[in-house]
Amino acid sequence: AFSDAPDPRFFTTPGTLRDSYDVVIIGGGGHGLACAYYLARDHGITNVAVLEQGYIGGGNTGRNTTIVRSNYLTPEGVKFYDESIRLFRDLAEDFDLNIFYSERGHFTLAHTDAAVRTMRWRAEVNKHFGIDSELVDRDFIADAVPMLDLDCGGEHPVLGALYHVPGAVVRHDAVAWGYGRGADRRGVEIHQKTRVTGIRVEQGKVTGVETDKGLVKTGRVISMVAGSTPRITDMVGITTPIVIHPLQACVTEPMKPWLDTIIVSGSLHVYVSQSSRGELVMGAALDPAILHSTRSTLDFVEGLADQMLDLFPFLSRAKVMRQWAGMADMTPDFAPIMGRTAIDGFYIDAGWGTWGFKATPISGKTMAWTVANDRDHELIEPFSLARFDRFELVGERGAASVGH
Numbered sequence: 001a002f003s004d005a006p007d008p009r010f011f012t013t014p015g016t017l018r019d020s021y022d023v024v025i026i027g028g029g030g031h032g033l034a035c036a037y038y039l040a041r042d043h044g045i046t047n048v049a050v051l052e053q054g055y056i057g058g059g060n061t062g063r064n065t066t067i068v069r070s071n072y073l074t075p076e077g078v079k080f081y082d083e084s085i086r087l088f089r090d091l092a093e094d095f096d097l098n099i100f101y102s103e104r105g106h107f108t109l110a111h112t113d114a115a116v117r118t119m120r121w122r123a124e125v126n127k128h129f130g131i132d133s134e135l136v137d138r139d140f141i142a143d144a145v146p147m148l149d150l151d152c153g154g155e156h157p158v159l160g161a162l163y164h165v166p167g168a169v170v171r172h173d174a175v176a177w178g179y180g181r182g183a184d185r186r187g188v189e190i191h192q193k194t195r196v197t198g199i200r201v202e203q204g205k206v207t208g209v210e211t212d213k214g215l216v217k218t219g220r221v222i223s224m225v226a227g228s229t230p231r232i233t234d235m236v237g238i239t240t241p242i243v244i245h246p247l248q249a250c251v252t253e254p255m256k257p258w259l260d261t262i263i264v265s266g267s268l269h270v271y272v273s274q275s276s277r278g279e280l281v282m283g284a285a286l287d288p289a290i291l292h293s294t295r296s297t298l299d300f301v302e303g304l305a306d307q308m309l310d311l312f313p314f315l316s317r318a319k320v321m322r323q324w325a326g327m328a329d330m331t332p333d334f335a336p337i338m339g340r341t342a343i344d345g346f347y348i349d350a351g352w353g354t355w356g357f358k359a360t361p362i363s364g365k366t367m368a369w370t371v372a373n374d375r376d377h378e379l380i381e382p383f384s385l386a387r388f389d390r391f392e393l394v395g396e397r398g399a400a401s402v403g404h
């Protein structure tokens with residue numbers, strides 16, 4: 001039941017782990033907390049532990065550039081992310097918490113004929129599913145983003161763009177904390193600083209989870225981590241085609257509002273929006289090496305600045321205030337891996353590469369449904385791990401904002 005008692009903090013701090021839980025969620029990021037929330041709210045499953053090795057929302061949830069969009073390329077992707085946007089729009093009310101959801105409009109710039117063709121393709125797929133996206137020309141972009149140098153200093157002029165009206169930014173930590181508080185109030189236990197060290201499987205079925213705080217019995221485990229996915233799947237003897245690359249980002253010092261929209265340039269490998277605090281939130285391509293690291297580099301800021309100045313030359317004196325990195329679980333087709341697995345009671349929500357934050361609500365909701373019904377929700381059927389054995393890939397590479 002939802003408690004109305006005044007709560008000076010967001011969460012209760014659970015004591016020791018119980019002996020057993022109906023469901024154990026590994027990973028206290030947005031996805032794990034959203035799943036716990038919907039398990040409790042929609043399915044009445046509250047004997048749930050979320051195990052987080054660090055602190056909640058401290059992984060990729062707190063390290064992304066907060067962009068939400070549904071302008072994907074495949075029908076499977078478009079339907080999935082569109083449903084996520086619908087959920088995002090209601091979250092502040094669901095949580096009774098301001099998550100600063102701000103619809104800005106989202107431009108993906110095309111600098112080549114091939115990119116224009118892909119943008120048109122995406123626009124048509126989007127429109128087919130009722131999503132507000134269209135291919136726009138230079139005049140349209142110039143009206144919407146007057147500060148943008150459409151000629152990019154003559155190097156790679158912008159030819160057009162995919163304009164996606166619902167594109168939004170949202171406070172990422174508020175999303176994680178809203179889900180966490182909602183789950184906590186419904187009886188879910190969130191155990192931070194609790195590292196999973198093993199998963200017990202007997203005769204093909206999950207029976208428990210080993211942690212640095214002791215063993216808990218459970219028949220259902222959901223892996224909802226990033227960066228650590230191979231470590232967790234090794235525990236149950238499952239392999240995925242995931243490889244991990246660092247993805248870096250940074251913010252400038254705050255400045256007066258001048259950029260209302262979200263700008264992505266796949267060819268120049270940059271994306272930028274201006275936060276409600278006035279900072280430019282920016283990112284670039286994946287780091288090239290396969291690496292398990294959250295180290296920031298000067299190389300990244302130098303490369304990003306170079307490309308940003310092609311688009312916005314007047315920013316040459318803007319100071320970078322902070323930079324950081326996350327770990328992106330990349331899949332071969334740039335789509336996630338979700339649902340049941342060959343191990344009875346072991347579920348996976350992984351492969352979120354550079355596109356995971358925007359899926360937070362829908363991944364939580366569909367994974368909760370999948371676990372409650374022990375059947376893959378129809379929206380995630382295309383994303384099953386088994387697709388790689390069947391060669392039924394969901395090719396979303398052309399809709400990734402991040403270079404690779």
Ligand code: PYC
Pocket residue numbers: 065067068069271283354355400401402
């Ligand atoms: O997929 O929109 C995106 C995105 C932006 C930054 C990283 N991923």
